[in-house]
Amino acid sequence: MTTALYRRYRPESFGEMIGQSQVTEPLMTALRSDRVGHAYLFSGPRGCGKTTSARILARCLNCAQGPTDTPCGTCESCVELGRGGSGSLDVVEIDAASHNGVDDARDLRERAVFAPARDRFKIFILDEAHMVTPQGFNALLKLVEEPPDHVKFIFATTEPEKVIGTIRSRTHHYPFRLVPPAAMLEYVEQLCTQEGVEVEPGVLSLVIRAGGGSPRDTLSLLDQLIAGSDPSAGSGAMLVTYARAVALLGYTHGELLDEVVDAFAASDAAAAFAAVDRVVQTGQDPRRFVDDLLERLRDLIVVAATGQGAAAVLRGVSAEDLARMKGQADAFGPARLSRVADLVIATLDDMTGATSPRLQLELMVARVLARGTDASAPAAAPGTVAAAPVPVERTATALVGAR
Ligand SMILES: Nc1ncnc2c1ncn2[C@@H]1O[C@H](COP(=O)(O)OP(=O)(O)O)[C@@H](O)[C@H]1O
Ligand SMILES: [Mg+2]
Numbered sequence: 001m002t003t004a005l006y007r008r009y010r011p012e013s014f015g016e017m018i019g020q021s022q023v024t025e026p027l028m029t030a031l032r033s034d035r036v037g038h039a040y041l042f043s044g045p046r047g048c049g050k051t052t053s054a055r056i057l058a059r060c061l062n063c064a065q066g067p068t069d070t071p072c073g074t075c076e077s078c079v080e081l082g083r084g085g086s087g088s089l090d091v092v093e094i095d096a097a098s099h100n101g102v103d104d105a106r107d108l109r110e111r112a113v114f115a116p117a118r119d120r121f122k123i124f125i126l127d128e129a130h131m132v133t134p135q136g137f138n139a140l141l142k143l144v145e146e147p148p149d150h151v152k153f154i155f156a157t158t159e160p161e162k163v164i165g166t167i168r169s170r171t172h173h174y175p176f177r178l179v180p181p182a183a184m185l186e187y188v189e190q191l192c193t194q195e196g197v198e199v200e201p202g203v204l205s206l207v208i209r210a211g212g213g214s215p216r217d218t219l220s221l222l223d224q225l226i227a228g229s230d231p232s233a234g235s236g237a238m239l240v241t242y243a244r245a246v247a248l249l250g251y252t253h254g255e256l257l258d259e260v261v262d263a264f265a266a267s268d269a270a271a272a273f274a275a276v277d278r279v280v281q282t283g284q285d286p287r288r289f290v291d292d293l294l295e296r297l298r299d300l301i302v303v304a305a306t307g308q309g310a311a312a313v314l315r316g317v318s319a320e321d322l323a324r325m326k327g328q329a330d331a332f333g334p335a336r337l338s339r340v341a342d343l344v345i346a347t348l349d350d351m352t353g354a355t356s357p358r359l360q361l362e363l364m365v366a367r368v369l370a371r372g373t374d375a376s377a378p379a380a381a382p383g384t385v386a387a388a389p390v391p392v393e394r395t396a397t398a399l400v401g402a403r
């Protein structure tokens with residue numbers, strides 16, 4: 001049994017955190033200049049480093065060399081509060097999901113009276129703080145407002161608006177954010193190197209997309225892919241293949257997207273419908289496919305607009321893929337690309353309705369093919385195209401409406 005990646009790589013200092021400089025920089029400055037508050041509120045989406053940062057802050061505050069912006073890592077407190085540590089008597093982590101009532105608050109009040117056992121501060125970390133009841137918060141109010149000098153509070157929550165205003169206004173509030181793809185890509189690339197894992201091109205972009213900006217979710221997915229991978233024939237290192245990743249994460253295989261896009265570009269109805277049929281036959285969710293198609297069209301729009309500069313925007317895309325996308329973008333032309341993207345967006349919006357997703361998908365193909373020919377007509381200025389009658393679309397609307 002190996003420990004999960006996200007636990008093995010849990011940051012132990014603010015310097016190791018990625019994508020949260022809006023929080024880590026001011027906190028480090030406050031620690032350096034000895035302007036630490038007595039209560040903090042860490043809010044933001046799940047898996048972005050709130051609990052981790054609360055522990056790091058506690059480590060910084062109670063380090064024997066501290067308070068410091070970078071814990072020494074070797075004193076008793078630092079070791080106990082490190083990744084493999086046993087936890088410290090003076091840092092109390094309370095899971096507010098299960099300790100949320102008045103009695104728990106009273107209990108906490110009693111514990112706060114006592115001086116720290118060994119270290120500088122007695123630090124209470126209230127995780128999932130939105131679960132504390134209003135009565136529980138009210139019982140804490142006085143203490144949070146004017147705690148003894150040796151007490152610090154750190155509240156962590158995904159829903160800061162559920163923390164009652166009187167408590168919130170007594171804290172320094174730090175909002176955490178989803179981590180942008182570039183920072184995440186750099187992080188997982190480095191992590192794969194450290195782990196001695198090889199990944200095929202395109203795998204990490206998929207993982208990052210699926211992780212939705214949460215480092216924890218991203219690492220969990222990567223972990224699962226690594227666990228399900230075989231050693232590579234060449235080096236013997238674990239190799240995460242594109243085919244496995246795309247299947248596990250439920251995305252459309254790049255080759256299938258190429259087929260559809262090429263068919264659209266060439267206005268080849270037979271090929272387009274055949275490709276879409278394969279989407280359905282392989283059991284893939286049509287909505288997911290349309291979403292993937294939209295993502296690809298967006299990439300093509302970027303390529304059409306920026307040429308070679310696209311590499312900087314579409315991170316993690318190989319030169320080979322870029323060249324193929326350039327070919328596809330040229331085959332469409334920028335005006336037609338954005339019109340097709342509009343149609344795809346409209347389909348995606350409609351797909352929440354009752355009409356069968358498969359039917360919606362096929363109607364979308366019909367619309368794209370019809371618009372394709374329309375748009376290639378000379379002197380089709382933007383605006384006139386939208387106003388021009390499109391027979392297939394009307395048929396489509398009638399069909400959908402009749403169901
Ligand atoms: N900003 C980040 N930088 C690096 N790793 C992170 C970051 N945020 C989360 N992680 C990873 O995700 C795991 C869970 O983070 P955690 O602090 O528990 O998230 P939260 O409390 O916001 O839900 C950590 O152990 C770490 O591996
Ligand atoms: Mg947490």
Ligand SMILES: [Zn+2]
Pocket residue numbers: 062063064065071072073074075076077078079
């Ligand atoms: Zn230390």
